[in-house]
Amino acid sequence: MINENLYKYILGIADNSLILGQRLGSLTGHGPSLETDIACTNMSLDLFGQVRSYYQYAAKIAGDNRTEDDIAMLRKEREYVNVLLVEQPNTDFAYTMARQFLFDVYHLLFLQELQKSKDLTLSAIANKSIKEVSYHLRFSTDWIKRLGDGTAVSHQKMQDAIDGLWTYTDELFHQTEADKAMVAEGIGVDVTLLKEAYYEKVNAVLEEATLEIPESKWFQKGGKKGIHTEHLGYLLAELQYMQRAYPNMEW
Amino acid sequence: MSEEQIKNLEAQFEARIARDEKIEPKDWMPEKYRKTHIRQMSQHAHSEIVGMLPEGNWITRAPSLRRKVALLAKVQDEAGHGLYLYSACETLGVSREELYEQLHSGKAKYSSIFNYPTITWADMGAVGWLVDGAAIINQVPLCNTSYGPYARAMVRVCKEESFHQRQGYEIMIKLANGTPEQKDMAQDALNRWWWPSLMMLGPTDAESIHTEQSMKWKLKRKSNDDLRQQFIDQTVPQAELIGLTIPDADLKWNEERQSYDFGEINWDEFWQVVKGHGPMNKERMKARVGAWEEGEWVRDAAMAYAEKKQERKQKQAI
Numbered sequence: 001m002i003n004e005n006l007y008k009y010i011l012g013i014a015d016n017s018l019i020l021g022q023r024l025g026s027l028t029g030h031g032p033s034l035e036t037d038i039a040c041t042n043m044s045l046d047l048f049g050q051v052r053s054y055y056q057y058a059a060k061i062a063g064d065n066r067t068e069d070d071i072a073m074l075r076k077e078r079e080y081v082n083v084l085l086v087e088q089p090n091t092d093f094a095y096t097m098a099r100q101f102l103f104d105v106y107h108l109l110f111l112q113e114l115q116k117s118k119d120l121t122l123s124a125i126a127n128k129s130i131k132e133v134s135y136h137l138r139f140s141t142d143w144i145k146r147l148g149d150g151t152a153v154s155h156q157k158m159q160d161a162i163d164g165l166w167t168y169t170d171e172l173f174h175q176t177e178a179d180k181a182m183v184a185e186g187i188g189v190d191v192t193l194l195k196e197a198y199y200e201k202v203n204a205v206l207e208e209a210t211l212e213i214p215e216s217k218w219f220q221k222g223g224k225k226g227i228h229t230e231h232l233g234y235l236l237a238e239l240q241y242m243q244r245a246y247p248n249m250e251w
Numbered sequence: 252m253s254e255e256q257i258k259n260l261e262a263q264f265e266a267r268i269a270r271d272e273k274i275e276p277k278d279w280m281p282e283k284y285r286k287t288h289i290r291q292m293s294q295h296a297h298s299e300i301v302g303m304l305p306e307g308n309w310i311t312r313a314p315s316l317r318r319k320v321a322l323l324a325k326v327q328d329e330a331g332h333g334l335y336l337y338s339a340c341e342t343l344g345v346s347r348e349e350l351y352e353q354l355h356s357g358k359a360k361y362s363s364i365f366n367y368p369t370i371t372w373a374d375m376g377a378v379g380w381l382v383d384g385a386a387i388i389n390q391v392p393l394c395n396t397s398y399g400p401y402a403r404a405m406v407r408v409c410k411e412e413s414f415h416q417r418q419g420y421e422i423m424i425k426l427a428n429g430t431p432e433q434k435d436m437a438q439d440a441l442n443r444w445w446w447p448s449l450m451m452l453g454p455t456d457a458e459s460i461h462t463e464q465s466m467k468w469k470l471k472r473k474s475n476d477d478l479r480q481q482f483i484d485q486t487v488p489q490a491e492l493i494g495l496t497i498p499d500a501d502l503k504w505n506e507e508r509q510s511y512d513f514g515e516i517n518w519d520e521f522w523q524v525v526k527g528h529g530p531m532n533k534e535r536m537k538a539r540v541g542a543w544e545e546g547e548w549v550r551d552a553a554m555a556y557a558e559k560k561q562e563r564k565q566k567q568a569i
Contacts, residue, residue, distance in 0.1 A: 022311055028303060028323070029304045031542060031546065032543075038327055038334070041326055044310075045320060048316060048319055072316055146552055146556040147556075150551070151555045153548050154548055238312050239311065242313070249430055
């Protein structure tokens with residue numbers, strides 16, 4: 001491989017979108033309204049579109065005839081490097097929106113920096129994705145407010161979701177070795193520098209939504225090293241089923 | 252209004268339809284015209300929504316990213332079609348909530364085809380190719396139907412449907428040209444979806460109770476049997492082209508009619524499915540009703556928030 005760090009770096013970005021897209025895709029037809037169904041399907045579609053661009057680029061870097069689908073669907077559970085946040089289940093609509101919001105805020109900040117990357121392909125993908133992710137963030141922010149400041153029931157459910165997912169937020173700002181190498185080359189984004197802006201933005205929305213900002217300082221990590229929650233195995237079993245059952249075929 | 256005045260209005264109305272003028276929401280229309288349109292348009296909208304389920308079933312398992320993206324886009328389009336059609340229906344003075352209630356209580360129907368299960372990936376191909384193909388045959392004439400909002404919705408719907416159908420056929424081509432296992436998968440899907448697709452075009456003319464009236468209002472231009480024949484004549488060569496066999500031993504080209512003769516449809520199965528006893532009727536309704544009930548607190552929250560926001564705005568204005 002020409003540049004192993006760059007390859008790993010790309011997976012670190014794209015796996016997040018892959019797993020979150022997969023989560024959103026399973027909601028289609030089951031949402032609280034036709035409009036939210038369309039929106040969640042649309043976000044899933046955007047994320048998978050981004051995933052394809054990243055993996056196609058990664059496949060080119062790998063230079064050994066592997067394809068975007070090999071990268072998406074033929075790795076083992078320890079080889080996925082998405083953050084734990086995005087693999088959390090669609091427990092209810094509050095969880096789905098809280099997960100979305102907590103990721104979208106990060107995702108937009110990240111892409112704004114990635115746009116400045118020396119790597120022109122990554123900067124171009126970021127440039128295209130920013131438009132989509134701004135939509136996602138607007139949608140999820142609106143729902144945090146609607147549910148947080150809606151009825152007593154929705155307020156409680158949204159608070160529970162935020163409390164439940166909060167423990168997965170800190171990992172967004174951890175650096176892998178590949179991250180560090182890419183930052184040094186002016187290709188990667190130094191995620192540690194995004195942390196302050198992230199919590200500022202998140203806290204402002206939570207406050208407006210009349211929600212409590214969780215105080216816990218205990219956080220979970222491991223996704224970036226391939227050490228996942230028990231949820232990921234099931235998600236991959238579905239994602240990979242066809243490629244595993246019918247290997248080496250074209251679809 | 253006197254009886255004579257109504258007769259007069261009816262005569263004017265029929266004359267407008269005869270002149271191919273569009274009827275618009277604020278125009279006078281016979282009550283039966285309004286009711287028939289609510290029935291057909293809502294049934295159409297419900298079909299789009301319930302139709303998201305059999306295909307949504309394969310989103311998480313699509314075999315490649317390219318196929319996954321296409322499937323997501325398709326299901327999203329269907330939700331959009333549902334939205335247009337509900338809106339068109341609302342122009343006749345019925346609310347979306349009432350229409351949902353009719354669907355959930357079983358009072359309103361949706362297309363019988365969505366009560367069949369999608370059990371392999373090839374079903375995504377068969378559904379696109381056959382089910383959307385049959386739908387297009389039904390729907391293209393509706394682009395010229397007499398009720399303006401319906402006709403306009405159908406222009407958009409049909410464009411996207413033909414795109415979906417091509418996508419479905421492309422999945423079938425790929426499978427039919429793939430490994431023996433893939434080809435078997437495609438043939439099996441064709442075997443299971445062929446007859447239900449023919450049934451989508453409705454009961455035979457002799458048994459179709461709405462046909463005569465619908466023809467008069469241009470809701471229908473051809474009879475069910477004519478449309479079915481058109482579908483068969485168009486689809487058989489497509490199957491042959493990719494080396495798949497139509498599961499009908501009586502299917503034969505009729506030189507004299509320049510059309511295919513085909514075997515007997517199992518109408519008992521059709522009525523069983525229509526009356527709620529197909530393989531997936533109960534699950535489809537459970538999924539729809541479940542989504543609606545579980546989503547109630549979300550919709551309530553959205554309403555409460557909108558009201559609060561409105562109040563704050565008013566306070567600010569003072």
